[in-house]
Amino acid sequence: MADEQGTVSFAMVGGDGPHSYRHNSSYQAGAVASAKALISNAIAEIFDVNHLTTSSGSIGIADLGCSVGPNTFITVKNIIDSVELKCQSHGFGSQVLEFQVFFNDHVSNDFNMLFKSLPNDRHYFAAGVPGSFHGRLFPKASLHFVNASYAIHWLSRVPKDVVDEQSPAWNKGRVYYTNAPNQVIKAYSAQFARDMDSFFEARAQELVSGGLMTLVIPCLPVGTAPSQSPIMAVADLLGDSLLDMANMGLVSEDKVDSFNLPSYNPTPQELENLIKRNGCFEIVKLEPSGRAPVTKETAPNIQMFMSHLRAAWGGLLVEHFGVEIMDDLFVRFTEKVADSSTLSPSSYRMMVELFVLLQRKAA
Amino acid sequence: MADEQGTVSFAMVGGDGPHSYRHNSSYQAGAVASAKALISNAIAEIFDVNHLTTSSGSIGIADLGCSVGPNTFITVKNIIDSVELKCQSHGFGSQVLEFQVFFNDHVSNDFNMLFKSLPNDRHYFAAGVPGSFHGRLFPKASLHFVNASYAIHWLSRVPKDVVDEQSPAWNKGRVYYTNAPNQVIKAYSAQFARDMDSFFEARAQELVSGGLMTLVIPCLPVGTAPSQSPIMAVADLLGDSLLDMANMGLVSEDKVDSFNLPSYNPTPQELENLIKRNGCFEIVKLEPSGRAPVTKETAPNIQMFMSHLRAAWGGLLVEHFGVEIMDDLFVRFTEKVADSSTLSPSSYRMMVELFVLLQRKAA
Numbered sequence: 001m002a003d004e005q006g007t008v009s010f011a012m013v014g015g016d017g018p019h020s021y022r023h024n025s026s027y028q029a030g031a032v033a034s035a036k037a038l039i040s041n042a043i044a045e046i047f048d049v050n051h052l053t054t055s056s057g058s059i060g061i062a063d064l065g066c067s068v069g070p071n072t073f074i075t076v077k078n079i080i081d082s083v084e085l086k087c088q089s090h091g092f093g094s095q096v097l098e099f100q101v102f103f104n105d106h107v108s109n110d111f112n113m114l115f116k117s118l119p120n121d122r123h124y125f126a127a128g129v130p131g132s133f134h135g136r137l138f139p140k141a142s143l144h145f146v147n148a149s150y151a152i153h154w155l156s157r158v159p160k161d162v163v164d165e166q167s168p169a170w171n172k173g174r175v176y177y178t179n180a181p182n183q184v185i186k187a188y189s190a191q192f193a194r195d196m197d198s199f200f201e202a203r204a205q206e207l208v209s210g211g212l213m214t215l216v217i218p219c220l221p222v223g224t225a226p227s228q229s230p231i232m233a234v235a236d237l238l239g240d241s242l243l244d245m246a247n248m249g250l251v252s253e254d255k256v257d258s259f260n261l262p263s264y265n266p267t268p269q270e271l272e273n274l275i276k277r278n279g280c281f282e283i284v285k286l287e288p289s290g291r292a293p294v295t296k297e298t299a300p301n302i303q304m305f306m307s308h309l310r311a312a313w314g315g316l317l318v319e320h321f322g323v324e325i326m327d328d329l330f331v332r333f334t335e336k337v338a339d340s341s342t343l344s345p346s347s348y349r350m351m352v353e354l355f356v357l358l359q360r361k362a363a
Numbered sequence: 364m365a366d367e368q369g370t371v372s373f374a375m376v377g378g379d380g381p382h383s384y385r386h387n388s389s390y391q392a393g394a395v396a397s398a399k400a401l402i403s404n405a406i407a408e409i410f411d412v413n414h415l416t417t418s419s420g421s422i423g424i425a426d427l428g429c430s431v432g433p434n435t436f437i438t439v440k441n442i443i444d445s446v447e448l449k450c451q452s453h454g455f456g457s458q459v460l461e462f463q464v465f466f467n468d469h470v471s472n473d474f475n476m477l478f479k480s481l482p483n484d485r486h487y488f489a490a491g492v493p494g495s496f497h498g499r500l501f502p503k504a505s506l507h508f509v510n511a512s513y514a515i516h517w518l519s520r521v522p523k524d525v526v527d528e529q530s531p532a533w534n535k536g537r538v539y540y541t542n543a544p545n546q547v548i549k550a551y552s553a554q555f556a557r558d559m560d561s562f563f564e565a566r567a568q569e570l571v572s573g574g575l576m577t578l579v580i581p582c583l584p585v586g587t588a589p590s591q592s593p594i595m596a597v598a599d600l601l602g603d604s605l606l607d608m609a610n611m612g613l614v615s616e617d618k619v620d621s622f623n624l625p626s627y628n629p630t631p632q633e634l635e636n637l638i639k640r641n642g643c644f645e646i647v648k649l650e651p652s653g654r655a656p657v658t659k660e661t662a663p664n665i666q667m668f669m670s671h672l673r674a675a676w677g678g679l680l681v682e683h684f685g686v687e688i689m690d691d692l693f694v695r696f697t698e699k700v701a702d703s704s705t706l707s708p709s710s711y712r713m714m715v716e717l718f719v720l721l722q723r724k725a726a
Contacts, residue, residue: 057503058503107478108479110475111491115470115474115493125500125501126492126494128478128493129489130478131489136488137488138488139462140421140461142421
């Protein structure tokens with residue numbers, strides 16, 4: 001959904017159906033599992049229970065870009081278990097400590113489903129917070145821990161120039177920057193930089209001094225071309241499928257030209273520079289999550305991979321093209337992916353899953 | 364929706380359709396309007412801006428039983444405008460004050476619709492909180508103002524004895540206590556007392572010392588029989604309509620016998636006693652809201668009244684009887700109401716809309 005300013009607001013596919021994110025998020029679940037130990041260790045090492053649990057009555061936790069679960073519930077439980085463990089080891093009775101968890105995603109996220117799926121045995125007060133994490137969502141200094149897994153690579157909008165016929169960055173005939181001219185890549189990179197400026201500025205205000213933030217984001221290793229990354233190569237095949245349909249008159253060429261995926265995979269260095277430019281956070285860790293690269297044994301089968309993509313991108317595509325063409329589009333798209341070698345285990349080495357641990361400096 | 368313990372969890376009819384609460388809540392809107400000045404005055408007179416705005420970074424506000432709007436947005440705006448006004452008159456710059464508003468209702472409430480309807484020009488951070496207000500919903504001492512309009516008369520469950528064939532309080536052949544034996548009325552009253560104990564206990568923990576709570580609740584004047592109240596008499600006509608349908612084989616008699624409306628209208632004295640029994644709140648005001656009794660000119664027309672009832676009770680009825688019988692039921696029910704004199708202006712004098720203003724005592 002794009003407003004007049006071109007800002008996009010979309011969410012993973014809601015509900016409980018076969019194309020829902022709820023039933024198609026096992027790839028992201030792997031990321032959650034691999035981040036688990038990293039988060040636990042971060043809390044054990046640097047979460048300051050003396051300071052953070054006495055300065056306020058309760059611990060505020062936010063999961064940004066939470067979608068509908070179940071991954072968000074696993075992440076949140078891990079954070080709380082780790083804080084409670086640390087409190088116990090420091091002689092605090094964890095029974096007096098209360099947690100308030102804020103589940104955030106776009107307004108169009110299926111919060112009804114999220115709320116219905118909340119674990120009954122949870123040890124926290126739950127709240128849903130609708131809105132873009134590129135702006136302020138919470139009062140000043142109200143959060144102690146913020147997590148965003150597979151979220152900040154989504155841009156707040158398609159870069160303006162990319163859909164401007166007059167611009168040298170006009171991305172005609174493509175839906176992504178994978179094999180695009182340098183100007184297009186620069187437009188995407190500049191949009192990501194602007195979005196991260198807003199993101200870190202907002203979080204810097206919302207986190208208490210000493211509060212922690214963890215990010216998991218798919219990155220491109222320095223020196224790797226976008227086309228070498230499997231997910232980016234796949235995005236190009238989506239563009240090819242749409243162009244085929246335009247050539248057959250099944251969808252208008254203008255529609256295809258005006259569609260671009262609003263997501264960007266920075267290099268680790270690029271993200272590090274943006275964090276430093278903001279200046280409010282200490283970089284405690286910025287390293288590959290350590291998840292094993294996909295091997296022959298663990299390579300996703302194509303149907304499962306495509307189901308994941310449909311859950312993640314389906315909302316955007318339906319918003320732009322209408323629901324009617326979706327089945328046809330995904331049949332063509334799946335064929336192209338199957339015919340390509342983009343999902344071979346070796347291609348996965350061209351992607352890094354970056355784990356970032358930040359601590360809010362004293363304001 | 365009743366769980367194994369018989370606890371009910373239901374919400375006003377969601378969505379945007381002709382039977383939705385969103386389009387059928389103008390009666391409650393009248394209550395919101397009449398409470399507006401009372402809330403503004405309460406804040407002007409006793410909201411301690413010095414204490415409450417310096418002890419924490421932001422002001423926490425909760426609207427309990429918020430449904431989907433628009434009434435909740437009007438109430439919240441009034442609270443915030445009043446606090447800002449008071450801050451300005453005390454020389455606080457309101458630009459530094461931040462508000463976090465928690466919209467609460469049952470899990471089955473249509474939060475997606477609520478979030479989509481949030482005013483764009485709001486001056487607060489919004490969060491949705493799913494769950495029963497008969498239990499804890501927020502961390503200790505995290506709220507400064509709590510409101511519940513037309514909410515606390517809903518019970519957490521149908522009183523157990525009322526659906527127990529072995530009990531003297533078994534309410535066979537009725538769906539409410541309007542014309543029921545004393546034992547049934549007592550069972551309802553006892554359930555309300557238990558629910559209010561939990562309610563005040565939870566709020567006492569969640570509100571900061573000096574924090575305010577406003578309640579608007581339809582009450583029965585002392586000495587008035589339930590059958591004299593228009594809404595309770597109407598509930599009996601719902602029971603009659605269901606019995607007619609049972610006699611015609613359109614619904615099973617058992618189904619009708621096991622259905623009871625989980626709501627209770629106390630007398631003002633009864634509510635006052637329960638607040639005192641809890642002991643954590645100063646009763647600042649407990650008085651009729653001052654809304655003019657319905658006159659010949661302002662009496663609701665029957666269709667509008669029935670639409671309101673369907674938005675409020677429809678969810679419960681569908682849950683128990685299924686959606687199939689709803690249109691038929693409401694045709695019969697409407698005929699009975701039209702043939703009765705329950706909606707005459709004079710009958711409205713038998714109902715009091717009580718406005719209660721409470722202040723959390725120092726803990």
